[in-house]
Amino acid sequence: MQENIDGDSKNNMYGKVRIYQVQPRFGMGGPKTGFHCNEQWALQSEWNKNTIVYEWGAIATRLFALGDIRYRIGGMYLEFENVASPGDPVSIPTYNRTRDVEYYNNLAGSSTRDYLRVSMTANKISSSNEVLYPKGNQVTYLARSQGLQGVHGKAFSDSANSTLFGASLVAFIDGTDATQDLILSTFYLETENQQPKLSTSQVGLEWELTLQ
Numbered sequence: 001m002q003e004n005i006d007g008d009s010k011n012n013m014y015g016k017v018r019i020y021q022v023q024p025r026f027g028m029g030g031p032k033t034g035f036h037c038n039e040q041w042a043l044q045s046e047w048n049k050n051t052i053v054y055e056w057g058a059i060a061t062r063l064f065a066l067g068d069i070r071y072r073i074g075g076m077y078l079e080f081e082n083v084a085s086p087g088d089p090v091s092i093p094t095y096n097r098t099r100d101v102e103y104y105n106n107l108a109g110s111s112t113r114d115y116l117r118v119s120m121t122a123n124k125i126s127s128s129n130e131v132l133y134p135k136g137n138q139v140t141y142l143a144r145s146q147g148l149q150g151v152h153g154k155a156f157s158d159s160a161n162s163t164l165f166g167a168s169l170v171a172f173i174d175g176t177d178a179t180q181d182l183i184l185s186t187f188y189l190e191t192e193n194q195q196p197k198l199s200t201s202q203v204g205l206e207w208e209l210t211l212q
Contacts, residue, residue, distance in 0.1 A: 020204035074172035114150025
C-alpha cells in the first residue's frame with residue numbers, strides 16, 4: 001500500500017523521501033531545507049512515495065500517552081544489496097503495511113542484502129500551511145550512510161558494489177538492541193534512482209512527514 005505522495009483528506013499522516021550524494025566540504029552546506037552541516041548534499045532524485053506501516057500506532061500512542069522519549073524517531077534503516085556488477089538493478093521486495101523489524105532480521109540469511117542502522121544527522125519542525133498550522137505540523141529528517149558493513153556483517157563499500165535501494169524511519173527503543181526497534185514508515189527506490197555507494201561520497205536521505 002503506497003501513501004499519496006502529496007497527501008489527501010483520507011491520510012492524517014503522510015511522507016515523502018528524496019535522495020542525495022553526500023560529500024565532505026569546507027563551510028556550510030546541506031539540502032535546501034534549513035539544515036546546515038559541513039557537507040555538500042547533491043540532490044539525486046525527485047520526491048518518492050513512502051508507506052506508513054501499522055507499527056506507527058505503537059510509536060505514537062506511547063509518545064502521546066507516556067511521553068516516553070525512547071519512542072521518538074531516532075534514525076533510519078538504509079537497505080542495500082551487493083550487486084554482481086556496478087549499475088545492476090536491485091529487485092524491490094513485496095511489502096505492505098505489516099512491515100516490521102522481522103524483515104530486517106531475516107536479511108541475516110541473505111547472501112547479498114543487508115542494512116545500515118544509522119542515527120539522524122538532523123531534523124527540523126516546520127509548517128505545511130502557516131494559517132492552519134502556525135505552530136508546525138511537519139517534521140523533516142536527514143540521515144546518511146556510514147560505516148563499512150551492515151548490521152549482519154555484509155560489506156558496504158564501492159568495491160562490493162553496494163547499492164542502496166530502500167529505507168525505513170525507525171524508533172530505536174534501545175540503541176544497543178535492534179530487535180526492539182519499531183518502524184514508522186518505509187519506502188523503496190525505483191531502478192533509475194537506486195544509489196551506488198561511491199568511494200568519494202555517502203548516500204543521504206531527506207524524509208518529510210506531514211500531519212494534518
